[in-house]
Amino acid sequence: MEIFGYPLPMIMSQLTLGLVNGSFYAMLSLGLAVIFGLLNVINFAHGALYMMGAFVAWMGMAYFGLNYWFMLVLSPLIVGVFGVIIEKTMLRHLYKLDHLYGLLLTFGITLLVEGIFRSFYGVSGQPFQVPEALAGATDLGFMVLPNYRAWVVVASVGVCLSTWYVIEKTKLGAYLRAGTENPKLVEAFGVNVPLMVTLTYGFGVALAGFAGVLAAPIIQVQPLMGQNLIIVVFAVVVIGGMGSIMGSILTGLGLGVIEGLTKVFYPEFSSTVVFLVMVIVLLIRPAGLFGKEK
Amino acid sequence: MYKKYGYLIAFAIAVAAPFVGYPVFLAKLLCFALFACAFNLLIGFTGLLSFGHAAFYGGAGYVAGNAMKMWGWPVELGILAGVAAGGLIGLVMGALAIRRQGIYFSMITLALAQMVYFGALRAGEFTGGEDGLQGVPRGKLLGVIDLANDTNLYFFVLGICVLAFALIVRTVHSPFGQVLKAVKENEPRAISLGYDVDKYKLLAFVLSAALSGLAGATNMLVQGFETLTDVHWTMSGLVILMTLVGGMGTLAGPMLGAIIIIALENKLGDWGIFLTNATGIEWFNTIGEAVNMVVGLIFIICVLLFRRGIIGEFIAWFGRNGGKKTA
Numbered sequence: 001m002e003i004f005g006y007p008l009p010m011i012m013s014q015l016t017l018g019l020v021n022g023s024f025y026a027m028l029s030l031g032l033a034v035i036f037g038l039l040n041v042i043n044f045a046h047g048a049l050y051m052m053g054a055f056v057a058w059m060g061m062a063y064f065g066l067n068y069w070f071m072l073v074l075s076p077l078i079v080g081v082f083g084v085i086i087e088k089t090m091l092r093h094l095y096k097l098d099h100l101y102g103l104l105l106t107f108g109i110t111l112l113v114e115g116i117f118r119s120f121y122g123v124s125g126q127p128f129q130v131p132e133a134l135a136g137a138t139d140l141g142f143m144v145l146p147n148y149r150a151w152v153v154v155a156s157v158g159v160c161l162s163t164w165y166v167i168e169k170t171k172l173g174a175y176l177r178a179g180t181e182n183p184k185l186v187e188a189f190g191v192n193v194p195l196m197v198t199l200t201y202g203f204g205v206a207l208a209g210f211a212g213v214l215a216a217p218i219i220q221v222q223p224l225m226g227q228n229l230i231i232v233v234f235a236v237v238v239i240g241g242m243g244s245i246m247g248s249i250l251t252g253l254g255l256g257v258i259e260g261l262t263k264v265f266y267p268e269f270s271s272t273v274v275f276l277v278m279v280i281v282l283l284i285r286p287a288g289l290f291g292k293e294k
Numbered sequence: 295m296y297k298k299y300g301y302l303i304a305f306a307i308a309v310a311a312p313f314v315g316y317p318v319f320l321a322k323l324l325c326f327a328l329f330a331c332a333f334n335l336l337i338g339f340t341g342l343l344s345f346g347h348a349a350f351y352g353g354a355g356y357v358a359g360n361a362m363k364m365w366g367w368p369v370e371l372g373i374l375a376g377v378a379a380g381g382l383i384g385l386v387m388g389a390l391a392i393r394r395q396g397i398y399f400s401m402i403t404l405a406l407a408q409m410v411y412f413g414a415l416r417a418g419e420f421t422g423g424e425d426g427l428q429g430v431p432r433g434k435l436l437g438v439i440d441l442a443n444d445t446n447l448y449f450f451v452l453g454i455c456v457l458a459f460a461l462i463v464r465t466v467h468s469p470f471g472q473v474l475k476a477v478k479e480n481e482p483r484a485i486s487l488g489y490d491v492d493k494y495k496l497l498a499f500v501l502s503a504a505l506s507g508l509a510g511a512t513n514m515l516v517q518g519f520e521t522l523t524d525v526h527w528t529m530s531g532l533v534i535l536m537t538l539v540g541g542m543g544t545l546a547g548p549m550l551g552a553i554i555i556i557a558l559e560n561k562l563g564d565w566g567i568f569l570t571n572a573t574g575i576e577w578f579n580t581i582g583e584a585v586n587m588v589v590g591l592i593f594i595i596c597v598l599l600f601r602r603g604i605i606g607e608f609i610a611w612f613g614r615n616g617g618k619k620t621a
Contacts, residue, residue, distance in 0.1 A: 042401065090594065090598060094597070100397065105593070105597040105598070108591070108592075108594040108596075110590065114586065114587075115588070232405075238394070238401050275409040
């Protein structure tokens with residue numbers, strides 16, 4: 001069976017790969033949106049922390065013989081704690097200043113973290129096995145689906161939806177949303193806002209770390225793996241706007257799919273298609289698809 | 295008063311320098327100094343943080359390189375072609391980016407510059423892809439002065455930089471520059487006073503991009519080649535750092551910052567070897583390769599402790615102790 005002269009299995013395979021990439025975009029842009037909402041900081045270090053998540057998982061498995069599932073939980077926690085330290089020692093001092101300083105600081109952190117990993121591990125990829133339970137592939141009749149890819153999509157969509165639920169439907173989320181609107185007032189009601197800010201940053205970067213562990217068996221684990229990704233995620237954020245949690249998730253997944261399909265029909269454009277979409281959105285709807293200017 | 299002496303001393307040093315140091319390296323320093331000043335026109339005087347200046351710098355280098363090598367244009371026209379290319383990319387990028395404000399502006403410029411990077415990676419003969427554009431002849435200035443001579447080349451570059459710097463100073467102090475300052479300080483107010491803020495922002499963006507193109511094309515002339523390094527986003531980051539170290543919004547700061555950062559980049563390997571010998575820790579040897587790590591560290595220190603930059607701190611200190619205000 002063919003569509004526009006391209007075999008269906010090829011299209012489906014790029015489509016799932018697109019969904020996998022889209023899941024990473026979704027998780028990263030979600031983290032960026034949550035952090036930006038409360039801290040007014042665009043976390044450039046998100047790509048580096050994604051890389052760190054993958055590396056910590058690899059280290060745990062290579063040096064300590066821990067298994068994948070354990071690292072899937074532990075690695076985001078470690079990245080989250082690292083984030084808390086960054087927030088407590090550095091970011092905290094910049095909230096009263098122009099937003100651009102937050103961007104510049106996290107840009108510096110990116111270069112530093114990537115540089116440190118690079119000085120120890122070079123730029124070649126580290127081997128990372130797919131966990132045994134998810135090895136192999138399932139034949140769906142119209143295509144062969146590698147199990148691990150299915151798991152990545154399910155796990156990240158699950159995490160994204162839980163985050164959406166917590167923020168939009170629970171009391172904790174209500175505090176968070178209120179803190180985004182008016183931190184002073186929330187503090188007057190007895191909520192510990194500085195703690196909330198710290199934990200939000202920790203959670204946002206832990207999401208990046210989680211995405212990193214999920215990506216590790218698919219993408220080569222190497223110090224610069226987050227570099228190009230973060231720029232694409234920035235474009236995703238510009239396209240979606242940071243006003244809505246669900247918007248970030250949908251934009252991320254959607255752009256992953258578009259990118260996957262471009263790889264089939266017009267491979268030369270696959271690395272720039274997200275940026276082209278960004279240009280179109282800027283021309284038609286400058287505030288972004290789900291955006292409200294802040 | 296003091297500023298005039300400062301410029302005179304700086305100019306005297308710049309004239310004397312090629313007789314002491316290596317002219318090609320010094321010419322490279324000048325190009326980066328000009329690049330940082332052009333960038334500062336935007337961040338320091340209009341309040342727009344562009345994360346995409348590498349696109350103008352490198353893009354202009356490629357165009358100028360092709361003009362001189364492939365099309366056989368004389369050096370003056372080649373550099374002008376680079377300036378035009380920088381301005382043109384700036385016009386497109388600026389028109390898109392000013393549709394959003396603040397932090398979004400930075401993200402859009404970064405994403406668009408990444409597009410230029412991918413374009414350069416795949417542009418075949420024009421950029422040479424991963425290999426870069428090699429062996430661009432320096433040519434003769436006005437058909438007479440041979441630029442293959444390093445000292446001649448240096449003074450040609452110095453002339454370009456002085457003229458460009460004069461243009462920047464003039465712009466900053468012109469009525470146009472005052473409007474830009476108003477946009478930086480309080481955009482809604484500038485709008486309410488009847489200024490078409492977007493037009494001013496775009497004009498400043500194009501001017502900064504064209505001057506960055508001038509720096510990029512000149513740097514290509516000095517090196518004789520153009521590679522992907524110059525269009526990569528690390529270059530955009532580097533020019534931000536130069537400006538930050540020297541002092542955003544000061545006229546002389548970016549030049550000083552550029553000199554410090556480039557000199558540091560050059561000497562880092564030596565310091566790494568020195569530290570390895572002194573401490574016996576092998577790891578320091580790798581510092582020379584991981585320049586980015588040190589650049590990142592300086593970034594963090596500057597943002598946390600040193601936001602005004604060297605010249606900025608100096609002016610602030612002078613303002614406190616001298617009792618006089620220097621702008």
